[in-house]
Amino acid sequence: ANMKIMNGREAAPNSRPYMALIKLDGKDEEMLCGGSLIKDRWVLTAGHCDRDGWKKKIILGAHSREKSNQWWQEFHVEKSIAHPNxxxxxxxxxxxxxxxxxxxxxxxxxxxxxxxxxxxxxxERSTCETAGWGETEKAEAADNLMEVNVTILDREKCAKHWSENKANITENVICIIVGPGSEDTCGGDSGGPLICNGVLSGVT
Structure with a gap:
């Protein structure tokens, strides 16, 4: 999903210590993604969170995407491996x-x-949560880590709904719908974890 956290809430500092901030720097633009630290040298993120030739930096322990703190750990990337399919x-x-x-x-x-x-x-209809530094209501990337609750939608209903847009809803896709208002996830939230009942269930 390529989305933004709208009307989400700011996460408490250090409340999601597995979150990784992924910064990709091109010549004239920057891309932000989220990720999850799953081993001490491995971060899980979305396949589209990479650009050939762009500089990559991974930050752990971040709350603000710009201001370092005493917990901030910064890493270069040794290897980036997309799913083979x-x-x-x-x-x-x-x-x-x-x-x-x-x-x-x-x-x-x-x-x-x-x-x-x-x-x-x-x-279906269960509540899950995700987090990221994606755009807020002002269409700007959030400075601090934001989080939001989302609701699971039945995959068949989702596929039917999105068939008009020719979206490819496969068995590997989890569909989520937003709560009241326009809470959702967006650019900057890509790659963040979808957590259901305290367990990693997907990647946004």
Whole structure:
């Protein structure tokens, strides 16, 4: 999903210590993504969170996307591996693993997000949560980490709804709908975790 957190709330500092801020710098533009620290040298993010030839920087322990703090850890990327079946056109299998050049130091503000030992689709209408530094109501990237609750939509209903737009809703896709108002996720939130019942269930 390529989305933005609208009407979300600011996350409490250090409340999501697995969050990674991914900064991609091109010659004339910057791209922000979120990610999840799943091992001390590995970050899970979205497949489309990469650009050939762009400089990549991973920041752990961040609350503000610009202001460093005592917990801030910055890393260069050793390797960036897209899912072998990632499709750039329709974003199917939109997953990527990023290997850090050095190990992350686990602290109060930097922790691993456990991967599920078994996988089951989240139930329809269940509430999940996601977070990121995506755009806010002012169409600007959020300075501080934002979070929002979302609701799971049945995949068949979702596929029917999006068929008019020729969206490819496969078994690898989880559909989410927004709550009251226009809460959602957007650019800058791409790559962040979808957490249902405390378990990683997907990547936005």
């Amino acid at each position: 990632f499709n750039k056109t329709n974003l199917n299998n939109d997953l990527r693993l990023i290997k850090l050049k050095e190990k992350a130091r686990l602290t109060k503000a930097v922790q691993l997000l456990p991967l599920p030992t078994t996988y089951k689709d989240p139930e």
